[in-house]
Amino acid sequence: MNKFIILILFLISSCSLHAKQTKSLEFSKVLDKEIPLILEKSKARGIAISIVQGNEVLGSYSYGHADAENRTPITHKTLFNVGSISKVITAWGAMILVEQGKVELDKPINDYLKSWKIPNSQFDANKVTLRNILSHTAGLSLSGYNGWNAEDPLPTLVESLEGNNTGDGAVKIIHEPDTKWSYSGGGYTIVQLLIEDLTNQSFSNYMTENVLLPLGMTNSSFDINRISPA
Numbered sequence: 001m002n003k004f005i006i007l008i009l010f011l012i013s014s015c016s017l018h019a020k021q022t023k024s025l026e027f028s029k030v031l032d033k034e035i036p037l038i039l040e041k042s043k044a045r046g047i048a049i050s051i052v053q054g055n056e057v058l059g060s061y062s063y064g065h066a067d068a069e070n071r072t073p074i075t076h077k078t079l080f081n082v083g084s085i086s087k088v089i090t091a092w093g094a095m096i097l098v099e100q101g102k103v104e105l106d107k108p109i110n111d112y113l114k115s116w117k118i119p120n121s122q123f124d125a126n127k128v129t130l131r132n133i134l135s136h137t138a139g140l141s142l143s144g145y146n147g148w149n150a151e152d153p154l155p156t157l158v159e160s161l162e163g164n165n166t167g168d169g170a171v172k173i174i175h176e177p178d179t180k181w182s183y184s185g186g187g188y189t190i191v192q193l194l195i196e197d198l199t200n201q202s203f204s205n206y207m208t209e210n211v212l213l214p215l216g217m218t219n220s221s222f223d224i225n226r227i228s229p230a
Contacts, residue, residue, distance in 0.1 A: 027051075027059065028059070028061065031049070031061050031063075035047065035049075035061075035063045036063060039063060039064055044064070045064050045065060045066075045068055046062070046063055046064020046065055046066065046074040047062070047063055047064060047074070048060070048061070048062040048063075048074050048075075048076060048078055048080065049061045049062070050076070060076040062074040062075050062076055062078065066078045077219045079219065079220075079221070084144070084185065086222070087185075087188050089207065089211055089212075090188055090191055090192065090207070091134050091191075092211050093195060093206065093207050093210060093211050094130060094134065094191050094194070094195060096210055096211070097194075097195065097198055097199075098130070102198050103130055103194065103198060104130075105129060105130050105131040106129050106130075106131055107129060107130075108125070108126040108127070108128065108129060109128055109129055109130050109133065109190065109194060110125055110126065110128070112194055112197065112198060113190070113193060113194060113197055114197040115157070115158050115193060115196075115197055116157075116158045116161055116162075116193060118140075118171075118172070118173065118190065119172060119173075120173075121172055121173050121174075123139060123173040123174075123175070123176055123177065124177075125173060127139075127176075127177040127178065128140070128173065128177055129177075130191070130194070132177055132178055133184070133187040133188070133190060133191060134187075134191070135181075136181055136182060136183050136184055136187065137177065137178055137179075137180070137181055137182070138173075138177050138178075138184065138187055139173045139174060139175040139176055139177040139178075139179070139182065140171060140172070140173060140174070140182075140184040140186050140187040140190070141169065141170070141171055141172050141173075141174045141184065141186055142168055142169055142170075142171050142184060142185055142186030142187075142189075143182075143183045143184060143185060143186075144168075144183075144185045145165065145166065145168050145185055146165075146166040146167060146168055147166065148166060148224070154224070157189060157192060157193045157196070158193070160189060161186070161189055161190065161193065168186075171184075171186035171187070171189060171190065195207075203222060204221065204222040204223040207222045208221060208222070
């Protein structure tokens with residue numbers, strides 16, 4: 001799959017400079033020729049590609065099926081799970097609250113959490129701040145999650161933070177904050193809880209209203225039950 005991604009990026013980078021309107025047909029022909037071969041070789045179900053320059057979408061291309069059994073084609077509106085790319089958008093949502101004065105970057109995040117607190121260990125929880133969580137320097141555990149299927153019952157955020165998840169473990173401080181970079185998906189679950197505690201909204205609703213819709217991302221959502229539009 002890594003080779004698949006690298007090759008896609010190579011195709012995009014090598015062709016994007018020529019993806020102006022006058023070259024769109026040539027670019028489309030390259031994708032139409034190469035992408036099906038890559039999908040077949042990698043056994044991937046499909047892919048959607050958009051080429052963006054500045055504020056302009058130069059082109060959108062889709063290949064394969066969103067539902068292989070029913071032969072439903074992937075379109076530019078098909079929803080994909082983008083995984084940890086969503087952390088960038090989550091950080092944007094958190095920084096809106098910083099801008100509004102509802103949370104400070106360098107104060108203990110436990111001062112703002114209501115539903116759950118980061119437990120003390122051999123390390124001081126007061127050293128964990130929104131700034132070092134967002135930058136993966138807070139010393140927190142749980143680098144990533146195994147994830148859930150759409151039909152699986154989800155634990156609450158508090159239950160997940162306490163270790164009731166898909167075997168990934170509880171979120172806790174495992175090394176001294178601000179001493180080294182250590183990727184923590186668990187830290188961003190704390191950010192999710194922070195947003196809910198501060199706004200009294202669900203995380204998905206807050207992000208839709210304050211980040212996605214203002215950006216014009218009408219086909220994006222943090223709701224796992226969201227169904228792709230036709």
